Amino acid sequence: xxxxxxxxxxxxxxxxxxxxxxxxxxxxxxxxxxxxxxxxxxxxxxxxxxxxxxxxxxxxxxxxxxxxxxxxxxxxxxxxxxxxxxxxxxxxxxxxxxxxxxxxxxxxxxxxxxxxxxxxxxxxxxxxxxxxxxxxxxxxxxxxxxxxxxxxxxxxxxxxxxxxxxxxxx
Numbered sequence: 104x105x106x107x108x109x110x111x112x113x114x115x116x117x118x119x120x121x122x123x124x125x126x127x128x129x130x131x132x133x134x135x136x137x138x139x140x141x142x143x144x145x146x147x148x149x150x151x152x153x154x155x156x157x158x159x160x161x162x163x164x165x166x167x168x169x170x171x172x173x174x175x176x177x178x179x180x181x182x183x184x185x186x187x188x189x190x191x192x193x194x195x196x197x198x199x200x201x202x203x204x205x206x207x208x209x210x211x212x213x214x215x216x217x218x219x220x221x222x223x224x225x226x227x228x229x230x231x232x233x234x235x236x237x238x239x240x241x242x243x244x245x246x247x248x249x250x251x252x253x254x255x256x257x258x259x260x261x262x263x264x265x266x267x268x269x270x271x272x273x
Contacts, residue, residue: 113137117146120156121202121219148201159218161196161204169194171218186216186223197254198243205243205254215252226254237261 107115116124116138124147128135137143150156158174161183173179185194197205197213204216216223240257255272262268 113143113146117143117150121147125220152201161199161218169196183218184221186221197241197256200244200252203243203252205241213254215254 116127119127124138128138156175160172160174162170162172169183169185171181171183193208195207197207199205202217202219204218205213206216207213211228213226214223215226238259238261240259242253242255244253245251246253257270257272260269
């Protein structure tokens with residue numbers, strides 16, 4: 104009986120859906136370590152981007168819930184379970200990139216949420232306070248130079264006649 108090489112197994116695993124990969128982590132400790140390896144995660148993401156697979160549209164459903172709609176099969180819709188608390192507080196999507204959502208929960212707590220793995224990470228406080236009316240803008244993306252994700256928050260203090268008097272970014 105022929106055995107597959109490590110490289111061939113990684114190549115095959117790289118073509119699978121995230122849902123399947125999460126199940127295959129239970130095959131063995133070795134497979135789990137392969138699937139959680141940053142090299143493999145980048146390989147899987149680049150394959151997904153090249154082949155335009157694993158694309159979803161996130162929709163707000165009611166005030167506190169979100170739905171994920173698969174591009175390849177629009178009739179396949181699933182409700183996203185929030186991993187960070189009761190679903191009684193508003194959630195605002197600040198941006199998305201490569202399957203990660205930057206969300207603001209409870210008006211001042213910001214999380215990076217991986218929809219596929221259902222894991223999240225709380226970001227350090229980025230609160231910018233102004234006592235007067237202000238407008239808030241955000242952007243979220245990937246920086247290939249630093250190989251990291253970036254979240255930018257900009258608050259502009261509104262003056263009279265809607266002229267901007269002061270801006271602050273974090």
